[in-house]
Amino acid sequence: MIHPTSDVQSTSIGEYTKIWQFCVILPNAQIGGNCNINSHCFIENDVQVGNNVTIKCGVQLWDGIRIEDSVFIGPNVTFTNDRSPRSKKYPKEFDQIIVKRGASIGANCTILGGIT
Numbered sequence: 001m002i003h004p005t006s007d008v009q010s011t012s013i014g015e016y017t018k019i020w021q022f023c024v025i026l027p028n029a030q031i032g033g034n035c036n037i038n039s040h041c042f043i044e045n046d047v048q049v050g051n052n053v054t055i056k057c058g059v060q061l062w063d064g065i066r067i068e069d070s071v072f073i074g075p076n077v078t079f080t081n082d083r084s085p086r087s088k089k090y091p092k093e094f095d096q097i098i099v100k101r102g103a104s105i106g107a108n109c110t111i112l113g114g115i116t
Contacts, residue, residue: 001019003021006025008024009027010031011027017034023037023039023041025042025043029043029044030049032051036054036055041061047061049067055073057076059075059077060079062081063094064097065099071102071103071104071105074107079097079113083114094113097115100116
């Protein structure tokens with residue numbers, strides 16, 4: 001189920017995944033099956049989300065983020081993939097973040113790039 005107010009450009013969305021209001025998912029993002037992506041989420045191109053993942057409201061997943069199976073990401077969790085961000089100057093490669101299988105991340109946590 002994809003809510004009609006969301007902009008889902010990816011064709012790699014698993015079966016039984018629900019995407020709620022006002023989400024943006026870019027074309028190369030990979031989302032597993034039986035996921036629940038709540039409203040106001042943004043998922044960039046180089047992102048992989050496993051199966052049975054819950055992503056609560058207001059989460060942004062940037063390039064280089066890998067979410068393994070059965071992960072819970074609480075509301076407004078912030079991920080950063082660039083240690084020294086500058087406007088219009090991009091690193092050759094963004095810092096990768098891996099959230100391991102079965103992890104739970106509580107509301108409003110900040111996860112820095114290069115963390116597993």
